[in-house]
Amino acid sequence: MDIMEGILTRRSIRRFTGEVISQERLETILRAGFAAPSAHNSRPCHFVVLKDKTTLEKITTFHPYAKMLPQAGCGIVVCGNNEAQKLEGFMVADCAAAIENMLLAANGLGLGSVWCGLHPVAELTEGMKELLNLPENITPVGLVVVGHTDEKKGSWNRYDEEKIHHDKW
Protein backbone atom coordinates (compact mmCIF):
# COMPACT_ATOMS: atom_id res chain seq x y z
CA MET A 1 0.00 0.00 0.00
CA ASP A 2 1.31 3.47 -0.92
CA ILE A 3 2.25 5.63 2.02
CA MET A 4 -0.25 8.44 1.32
CA GLU A 5 -3.00 5.88 0.72
CA GLY A 6 -2.07 4.25 4.02
CA ILE A 7 -2.27 7.59 5.83
CA LEU A 8 -5.57 8.63 4.23
CA THR A 9 -7.36 5.28 4.61
CA ARG A 10 -6.40 4.65 8.25
CA ARG A 11 -9.56 4.63 10.35
CA SER A 12 -10.35 3.66 13.93
CA ILE A 13 -11.55 0.06 13.83
CA ARG A 14 -13.48 -1.26 16.80
CA ARG A 15 -14.99 -4.52 15.48
CA PHE A 16 -12.80 -7.57 15.14
CA THR A 17 -13.22 -11.18 13.94
CA GLY A 18 -11.61 -12.76 17.00
CA GLU A 19 -8.61 -14.18 15.10
CA VAL A 20 -5.42 -13.02 16.83
CA ILE A 21 -2.73 -11.43 14.62
CA SER A 22 0.35 -13.51 13.77
CA GLN A 23 3.71 -13.06 15.49
CA GLU A 24 5.23 -11.90 12.18
CA ARG A 25 2.67 -9.12 11.78
CA LEU A 26 3.06 -8.11 15.41
CA GLU A 27 6.80 -7.73 14.87
CA THR A 28 6.23 -5.58 11.77
CA ILE A 29 3.96 -3.30 13.81
CA LEU A 30 6.51 -3.06 16.63
CA ARG A 31 9.25 -2.31 14.09
CA ALA A 32 7.15 0.63 12.87
CA GLY A 33 6.81 1.86 16.46
CA PHE A 34 10.55 1.76 17.02
CA ALA A 35 11.15 3.69 13.77
CA ALA A 36 9.41 6.84 15.05
CA PRO A 37 11.63 9.82 15.86
CA SER A 38 12.16 10.98 19.45
CA ALA A 39 13.22 14.31 20.89
CA HIS A 40 17.01 14.43 21.16
CA ASN A 41 16.95 10.74 20.13
CA SER A 42 16.24 9.75 23.75
CA ARG A 43 14.06 6.81 22.59
CA PRO A 44 11.90 6.59 25.72
CA CYS A 45 9.28 4.17 24.35
CA HIS A 46 8.60 0.70 25.67
CA PHE A 47 5.94 -1.67 24.36
CA VAL A 48 3.94 -4.05 26.52
CA VAL A 49 2.30 -6.61 24.24
CA LEU A 50 -0.94 -7.98 25.67
CA LYS A 51 -2.37 -11.31 24.55
CA ASP A 52 -3.30 -13.00 27.83
CA LYS A 53 -7.09 -13.26 27.90
CA THR A 54 -7.42 -12.50 31.60
CA THR A 55 -5.32 -9.36 31.21
CA LEU A 56 -7.35 -8.20 28.20
CA GLU A 57 -10.58 -8.73 30.14
CA LYS A 58 -9.28 -6.90 33.21
CA ILE A 59 -8.49 -3.80 31.16
CA THR A 60 -12.14 -3.54 30.11
CA THR A 61 -13.10 -3.22 33.79
CA PHE A 62 -11.37 0.15 34.15
CA HIS A 63 -11.08 1.48 30.55
CA PRO A 64 -14.53 2.47 29.25
CA TYR A 65 -13.36 2.75 25.61
CA ALA A 66 -11.44 -0.53 25.40
CA LYS A 67 -14.37 -2.95 25.47
CA MET A 68 -13.34 -4.38 22.07
CA LEU A 69 -9.90 -5.45 23.32
CA PRO A 70 -10.71 -9.11 24.12
CA GLN A 71 -12.34 -9.63 20.72
CA ALA A 72 -9.33 -8.03 18.98
CA GLY A 73 -7.10 -10.42 20.89
CA CYS A 74 -4.05 -8.17 21.03
CA GLY A 75 -3.13 -4.84 22.57
CA ILE A 76 0.12 -2.89 22.75
CA VAL A 77 0.55 -0.52 25.67
CA VAL A 78 3.01 2.18 24.66
CA CYS A 79 4.87 3.47 27.69
CA GLY A 80 7.34 6.30 28.17
CA ASN A 81 10.42 6.12 30.39
CA ASN A 82 10.45 9.37 32.38
CA GLU A 83 14.14 8.96 33.12
CA ALA A 84 15.11 8.62 29.45
CA GLN A 85 13.04 11.73 28.60
CA LYS A 86 12.50 14.00 31.60
CA LEU A 87 10.27 16.54 29.79
CA GLU A 88 6.81 15.01 29.96
CA GLY A 89 5.57 16.89 26.89
CA PHE A 90 8.38 15.46 24.77
CA MET A 91 7.91 11.96 26.20
CA VAL A 92 4.18 11.99 25.38
CA ALA A 93 4.86 13.28 21.85
CA ASP A 94 7.48 10.56 21.27
CA CYS A 95 5.06 7.83 22.35
CA ALA A 96 2.28 9.33 20.20
CA ALA A 97 4.53 9.27 17.12
CA ALA A 98 5.32 5.61 17.78
CA ILE A 99 1.59 4.87 18.17
CA GLU A 100 0.73 6.62 14.90
CA ASN A 101 3.42 4.61 13.10
CA MET A 102 1.93 1.40 14.47
CA LEU A 103 -1.62 2.33 13.43
CA LEU A 104 -0.34 3.00 9.91
CA ALA A 105 1.66 -0.23 9.79
CA ALA A 106 -1.44 -2.18 10.86
CA ASN A 107 -3.43 -0.51 8.09
CA GLY A 108 -0.69 -1.38 5.59
CA LEU A 109 -0.98 -5.03 6.69
CA GLY A 110 -4.75 -4.98 6.15
CA LEU A 111 -5.40 -5.13 9.90
CA GLY A 112 -7.68 -2.92 11.96
CA SER A 113 -6.58 -0.89 14.94
CA VAL A 114 -7.72 1.81 17.32
CA TRP A 115 -5.82 4.11 19.71
CA CYS A 116 -7.25 4.18 23.24
CA GLY A 117 -5.90 7.09 25.28
CA LEU A 118 -4.39 6.54 28.73
CA HIS A 119 -2.20 9.45 29.95
CA PRO A 120 -3.14 11.96 31.41
CA VAL A 121 -6.30 10.27 32.79
CA ALA A 122 -5.17 9.12 36.26
CA GLU A 123 -7.83 6.42 36.55
CA LEU A 124 -6.54 4.78 33.36
CA THR A 125 -2.81 5.16 33.97
CA GLU A 126 -3.10 3.92 37.56
CA GLY A 127 -5.21 0.95 36.48
CA MET A 128 -2.62 0.04 33.85
CA LYS A 129 0.36 0.55 36.17
CA GLU A 130 -1.09 -1.77 38.76
CA LEU A 131 -2.24 -4.44 36.30
CA LEU A 132 1.03 -4.54 34.35
CA ASN A 133 3.31 -3.98 37.34
CA LEU A 134 4.94 -0.95 35.71
CA PRO A 135 7.94 0.64 37.50
CA GLU A 136 7.52 4.11 39.02
CA ASN A 137 9.40 5.83 36.17
CA ILE A 138 7.25 4.28 33.43
CA THR A 139 4.10 6.08 32.21
CA PRO A 140 1.55 4.22 30.08
CA VAL A 141 0.71 6.79 27.38
CA GLY A 142 -1.63 4.94 25.05
CA LEU A 143 -3.04 1.55 24.13
CA VAL A 144 -3.10 0.27 20.55
CA VAL A 145 -5.81 -2.36 20.01
CA VAL A 146 -5.08 -4.40 16.90
CA GLY A 147 -6.68 -7.35 15.17
CA HIS A 148 -8.41 -8.68 12.09
CA THR A 149 -11.06 -6.16 11.15
CA ASP A 150 -14.73 -7.02 11.02
CA GLU A 151 -15.94 -3.69 9.67
CA LYS A 152 -15.38 -1.68 6.50
CA LYS A 153 -14.74 2.04 6.65
CA GLY A 154 -13.83 4.25 3.73
CA SER A 155 -11.39 7.16 3.91
CA TRP A 156 -12.66 10.34 5.50
CA ASN A 157 -11.58 13.79 4.35
CA ARG A 158 -10.82 15.95 7.38
CA TYR A 159 -8.93 18.66 5.46
CA ASP A 160 -10.07 22.01 6.84
CA GLU A 161 -8.85 25.25 5.24
CA GLU A 162 -9.93 27.20 8.31
CA LYS A 163 -7.25 25.46 10.35
CA ILE A 164 -4.46 26.47 7.96
CA HIS A 165 -2.76 29.80 8.67
CA HIS A 166 -0.04 31.57 6.72
CA ASP A 167 3.03 33.05 8.43
CA LYS A 168 0.93 34.17 11.38
CA TRP A 169 -2.44 33.51 13.02
Add this chain to the structure above:
Amino acid sequence: MDIMEGILTRRSIRRFTGEVISQERLETILRAGFAAPSAHNSRPCHFVVLKDKTTLEKITTFHPYAKMLPQAGCGIVVCGNNEAQKLEGFMVADCAAAIENMLLAANGLGLGSVWCGLHPVAELTEGMKELLNLPENITPVGLVVVGHTDEKKGSWNRYDEEKIHHDKW
Protein backbone atom coordinates in the same frame (compact mmCIF):
# COMPACT_ATOMS: atom_id res chain seq x y z
CA MET B 1 6.54 4.28 -1.81
CA ASP B 2 5.18 1.40 0.29
CA ILE B 3 3.92 2.39 3.72
CA MET B 4 6.36 0.24 5.73
CA GLU B 5 9.24 1.41 3.54
CA GLY B 6 8.12 4.99 4.17
CA ILE B 7 8.05 4.42 7.92
CA LEU B 8 11.42 2.64 8.04
CA THR B 9 13.31 5.03 5.75
CA ARG B 10 12.12 8.27 7.36
CA ARG B 11 15.10 10.07 8.85
CA SER B 12 15.62 13.54 10.31
CA ILE B 13 16.96 15.68 7.48
CA ARG B 14 18.72 18.93 8.36
CA ARG B 15 20.44 19.92 5.09
CA PHE B 16 18.41 21.40 2.28
CA THR B 17 19.05 22.65 -1.26
CA GLY B 18 17.28 25.98 -0.81
CA GLU B 19 14.50 25.21 -3.30
CA VAL B 20 11.14 25.75 -1.59
CA ILE B 21 8.55 22.94 -1.87
CA SER B 22 5.64 23.38 -4.28
CA GLN B 23 2.15 24.35 -3.15
CA GLU B 24 0.86 20.97 -4.35
CA ARG B 25 3.32 19.06 -2.17
CA LEU B 26 2.60 21.32 0.79
CA GLU B 27 -1.10 20.51 0.46
CA THR B 28 -0.36 16.77 0.35
CA ILE B 29 1.64 17.09 3.57
CA LEU B 30 -1.12 19.08 5.27
CA ARG B 31 -3.68 16.51 4.12
CA ALA B 32 -1.62 13.84 5.88
CA GLY B 33 -1.60 15.96 9.04
CA PHE B 34 -5.38 16.32 9.02
CA ALA B 35 -5.78 12.55 8.54
CA ALA B 36 -4.27 11.72 11.96
CA PRO B 37 -6.65 10.48 14.64
CA SER B 38 -7.51 12.60 17.68
CA ALA B 39 -8.80 11.69 21.12
CA HIS B 40 -12.62 11.67 21.09
CA ASN B 41 -12.33 13.11 17.54
CA SER B 42 -11.88 16.62 18.99
CA ARG B 43 -9.50 17.56 16.13
CA PRO B 44 -7.57 20.27 18.02
CA CYS B 45 -4.76 20.74 15.47
CA HIS B 46 -4.06 23.92 13.55
CA PHE B 47 -1.22 24.41 11.07
CA VAL B 48 0.69 27.66 10.64
CA VAL B 49 2.61 27.45 7.37
CA LEU B 50 5.77 29.55 7.39
CA LYS B 51 7.42 30.74 4.18
CA ASP B 52 8.17 34.40 4.88
CA LYS B 53 11.97 34.75 5.00
CA THR B 54 11.97 37.24 7.87
CA THR B 55 9.77 34.94 9.97
CA LEU B 56 11.98 31.93 9.24
CA GLU B 57 15.08 33.92 10.24
CA LYS B 58 13.48 35.21 13.43
CA ILE B 59 12.73 31.67 14.61
CA THR B 60 16.43 30.82 14.48
CA THR B 61 17.09 33.59 17.02
CA PHE B 62 15.19 31.76 19.77
CA HIS B 63 15.16 28.10 18.64
CA PRO B 64 18.64 26.58 18.91
CA TYR B 65 17.76 23.48 16.83
CA ALA B 66 15.99 25.24 13.95
CA LYS B 67 18.99 26.86 12.29
CA MET B 68 18.29 24.98 9.05
CA LEU B 69 14.80 26.49 8.68
CA PRO B 70 15.68 29.40 6.32
CA GLN B 71 17.59 27.06 3.98
CA ALA B 72 14.68 24.59 3.97
CA GLY B 73 12.38 27.47 3.04
CA CYS B 74 9.25 26.10 4.68
CA GLY B 75 8.07 25.28 8.19
CA ILE B 76 4.76 24.11 9.59
CA VAL B 77 4.00 24.97 13.21
CA VAL B 78 1.53 22.42 14.55
CA CYS B 79 -0.61 23.99 17.25
CA GLY B 80 -3.22 22.56 19.59
CA ASN B 81 -6.43 24.29 20.56
CA ASN B 82 -6.75 23.92 24.33
CA GLU B 83 -10.46 24.62 24.16
CA ALA B 84 -11.13 21.86 21.61
CA GLN B 85 -9.13 19.39 23.74
CA LYS B 86 -8.90 20.41 27.39
CA LEU B 87 -6.64 17.53 28.49
CA GLU B 88 -3.15 18.73 27.64
CA GLY B 89 -1.74 15.19 27.37
CA PHE B 90 -4.33 14.25 24.74
CA MET B 91 -3.82 17.54 22.87
CA VAL B 92 -0.06 17.01 22.69
CA ALA B 93 -0.52 13.40 21.53
CA ASP B 94 -2.97 14.49 18.82
CA CYS B 95 -0.54 17.09 17.49
CA ALA B 96 2.33 14.58 17.60
CA ALA B 97 0.33 12.08 15.53
CA ALA B 98 -0.36 14.81 12.94
CA ILE B 99 3.35 15.70 12.89
CA GLU B 100 4.40 12.07 12.37
CA ASN B 101 1.92 11.75 9.48
CA MET B 102 3.43 14.87 7.87
CA LEU B 103 7.02 13.61 8.25
CA LEU B 104 5.98 10.35 6.57
CA ALA B 105 4.12 12.14 3.78
CA ALA B 106 7.21 14.29 3.12
CA ASN B 107 9.34 11.15 2.92
CA GLY B 108 6.86 9.60 0.51
CA LEU B 109 7.19 12.68 -1.71
CA GLY B 110 10.98 12.38 -1.70
CA LEU B 111 11.34 15.47 0.50
CA GLY B 112 13.37 15.85 3.68
CA SER B 113 11.97 16.95 7.01
CA VAL B 114 12.81 17.25 10.68
CA TRP B 115 10.64 17.68 13.78
CA CYS B 116 11.79 20.49 16.07
CA GLY B 117 10.18 20.30 19.52
CA LEU B 118 8.41 23.32 21.04
CA HIS B 119 6.04 22.43 23.92
CA PRO B 120 6.76 22.11 26.86
CA VAL B 121 9.86 24.34 26.61
CA ALA B 122 8.52 27.76 27.69
CA GLU B 123 11.25 29.72 25.90
CA LEU B 124 10.28 28.13 22.59
CA THR B 125 6.51 28.24 22.98
CA GLU B 126 6.57 31.85 24.17
CA GLY B 127 8.85 32.86 21.31
CA MET B 128 6.53 31.25 18.82
CA LYS B 129 3.35 32.66 20.40
CA GLU B 130 4.69 36.19 20.22
CA LEU B 131 6.12 35.90 16.70
CA LEU B 132 3.02 34.27 15.19
CA ASN B 133 0.49 36.22 17.25
CA LEU B 134 -1.12 33.03 18.57
CA PRO B 135 -4.31 33.37 20.67
CA GLU B 136 -4.15 32.50 24.37
CA ASN B 137 -5.86 29.12 23.88
CA ILE B 138 -3.46 27.95 21.16
CA THR B 139 -0.28 26.03 22.12
CA PRO B 140 2.49 25.55 19.56
CA VAL B 141 3.44 21.88 20.04
CA GLY B 142 6.01 21.24 17.33
CA LEU B 143 7.64 22.64 14.20
CA VAL B 144 8.02 20.56 11.03
CA VAL B 145 10.85 21.84 8.84
CA VAL B 146 10.45 20.59 5.27
CA GLY B 147 12.30 21.06 2.00
CA HIS B 148 14.32 19.46 -0.77
CA THR B 149 16.95 17.30 0.88
CA ASP B 150 20.64 17.87 0.39
CA GLU B 151 21.84 14.82 2.32
CA LYS B 152 21.44 11.06 1.97
CA LYS B 153 20.65 8.91 4.97
CA GLY B 154 19.88 5.20 4.90
CA SER B 155 17.33 3.51 7.11
CA TRP B 156 18.31 2.88 10.70
CA ASN B 157 17.21 -0.17 12.67
CA ARG B 158 16.12 0.89 16.15
CA TYR B 159 14.28 -2.34 17.00
CA ASP B 160 15.19 -3.23 20.60
CA GLU B 161 13.98 -6.53 22.10
CA GLU B 162 14.73 -5.23 25.59
CA LYS B 163 11.96 -2.65 25.22
CA ILE B 164 9.33 -5.27 24.37
CA HIS B 165 7.46 -6.79 27.30
CA HIS B 166 4.83 -9.52 27.34
CA ASP B 167 1.58 -9.17 29.31
CA LYS B 168 3.39 -7.41 32.15
CA TRP B 169 6.64 -5.60 32.86
